[in-house]
Amino acid sequence: MESKVQEQTTPKDLSSEAPGTLTKSSSMGDQPWQEWVAPVVDILAKVPEYVGEFFSEYKQPLTTVGLLLLAIISVKIIVAVLGAIDDIPLLAPLLEMVGLGYTAWFVWRYLWKASNRKELLAEFDAIKNQMFGDNA
Known part of the structure; x- marks a missing residue:
């Protein structure tokens, strides 16, 4: 009976080393969502490295595509400005x-x-x- 009373007054989460401190529960690491979170965190941590490798590997084609897009945008802006000038009587x-x-x-x-x-x-x-x- 004495052990039953002791179990009731000593919760599982309290540390016996220092009064009033909580210990980690062993059941927290067994949750199923943590199986999915760890790989996602690993992938997200490596994203800057992946992006850096991608840009270093495809630097020249990306530069060419960027210059082509810039040229197309510039031509569209020039055509719009000339159209606006043409509308002035x-x-x-x-x-x-x-x-x-x-x-x-x-x-x-x-x-x-x-x-x-x-x-x-x-x-x-x-x-x-x-x-x-x-x-x-």
């Missing part, structure tokens, strides 16, 4: 007139006479040498 015809005027000036200044064409070629060669060096 009198601005599109004004810009067309400016473009035609500059084209006429360029033809008159550089392409009309042979001496002016030689001058234009000399300017192109100077720019090419400045950019790529004298060996180009």
Whole structure:
């Protein structure tokens, strides 16, 4: 009878080493959800490593795909801006007139006479040498 009273007053969760401290229950590790949690935690812990390996292995194709997407997005933005400019009254015809005027000036200044064409070629060669060096 004395042992029965002692069992009732000493709960299983209390530590006998230090009064008032709880011990780990052995039944906590036997729960079925922990069988599924451990592999998921392991996989999630290795995700940065997997991503790093993937990017290091496929660096050039990913760069190419990224540049293609960037080019497509840039073209769409430019088309949208030009469409918005075209919707402004009198601005599109004004810009067309400016473009035609500059084209006429360029033809008159550089392409009309042979001496002016030689001058234009000399300017192109100077720019090419400045950019790529004298060996180009």
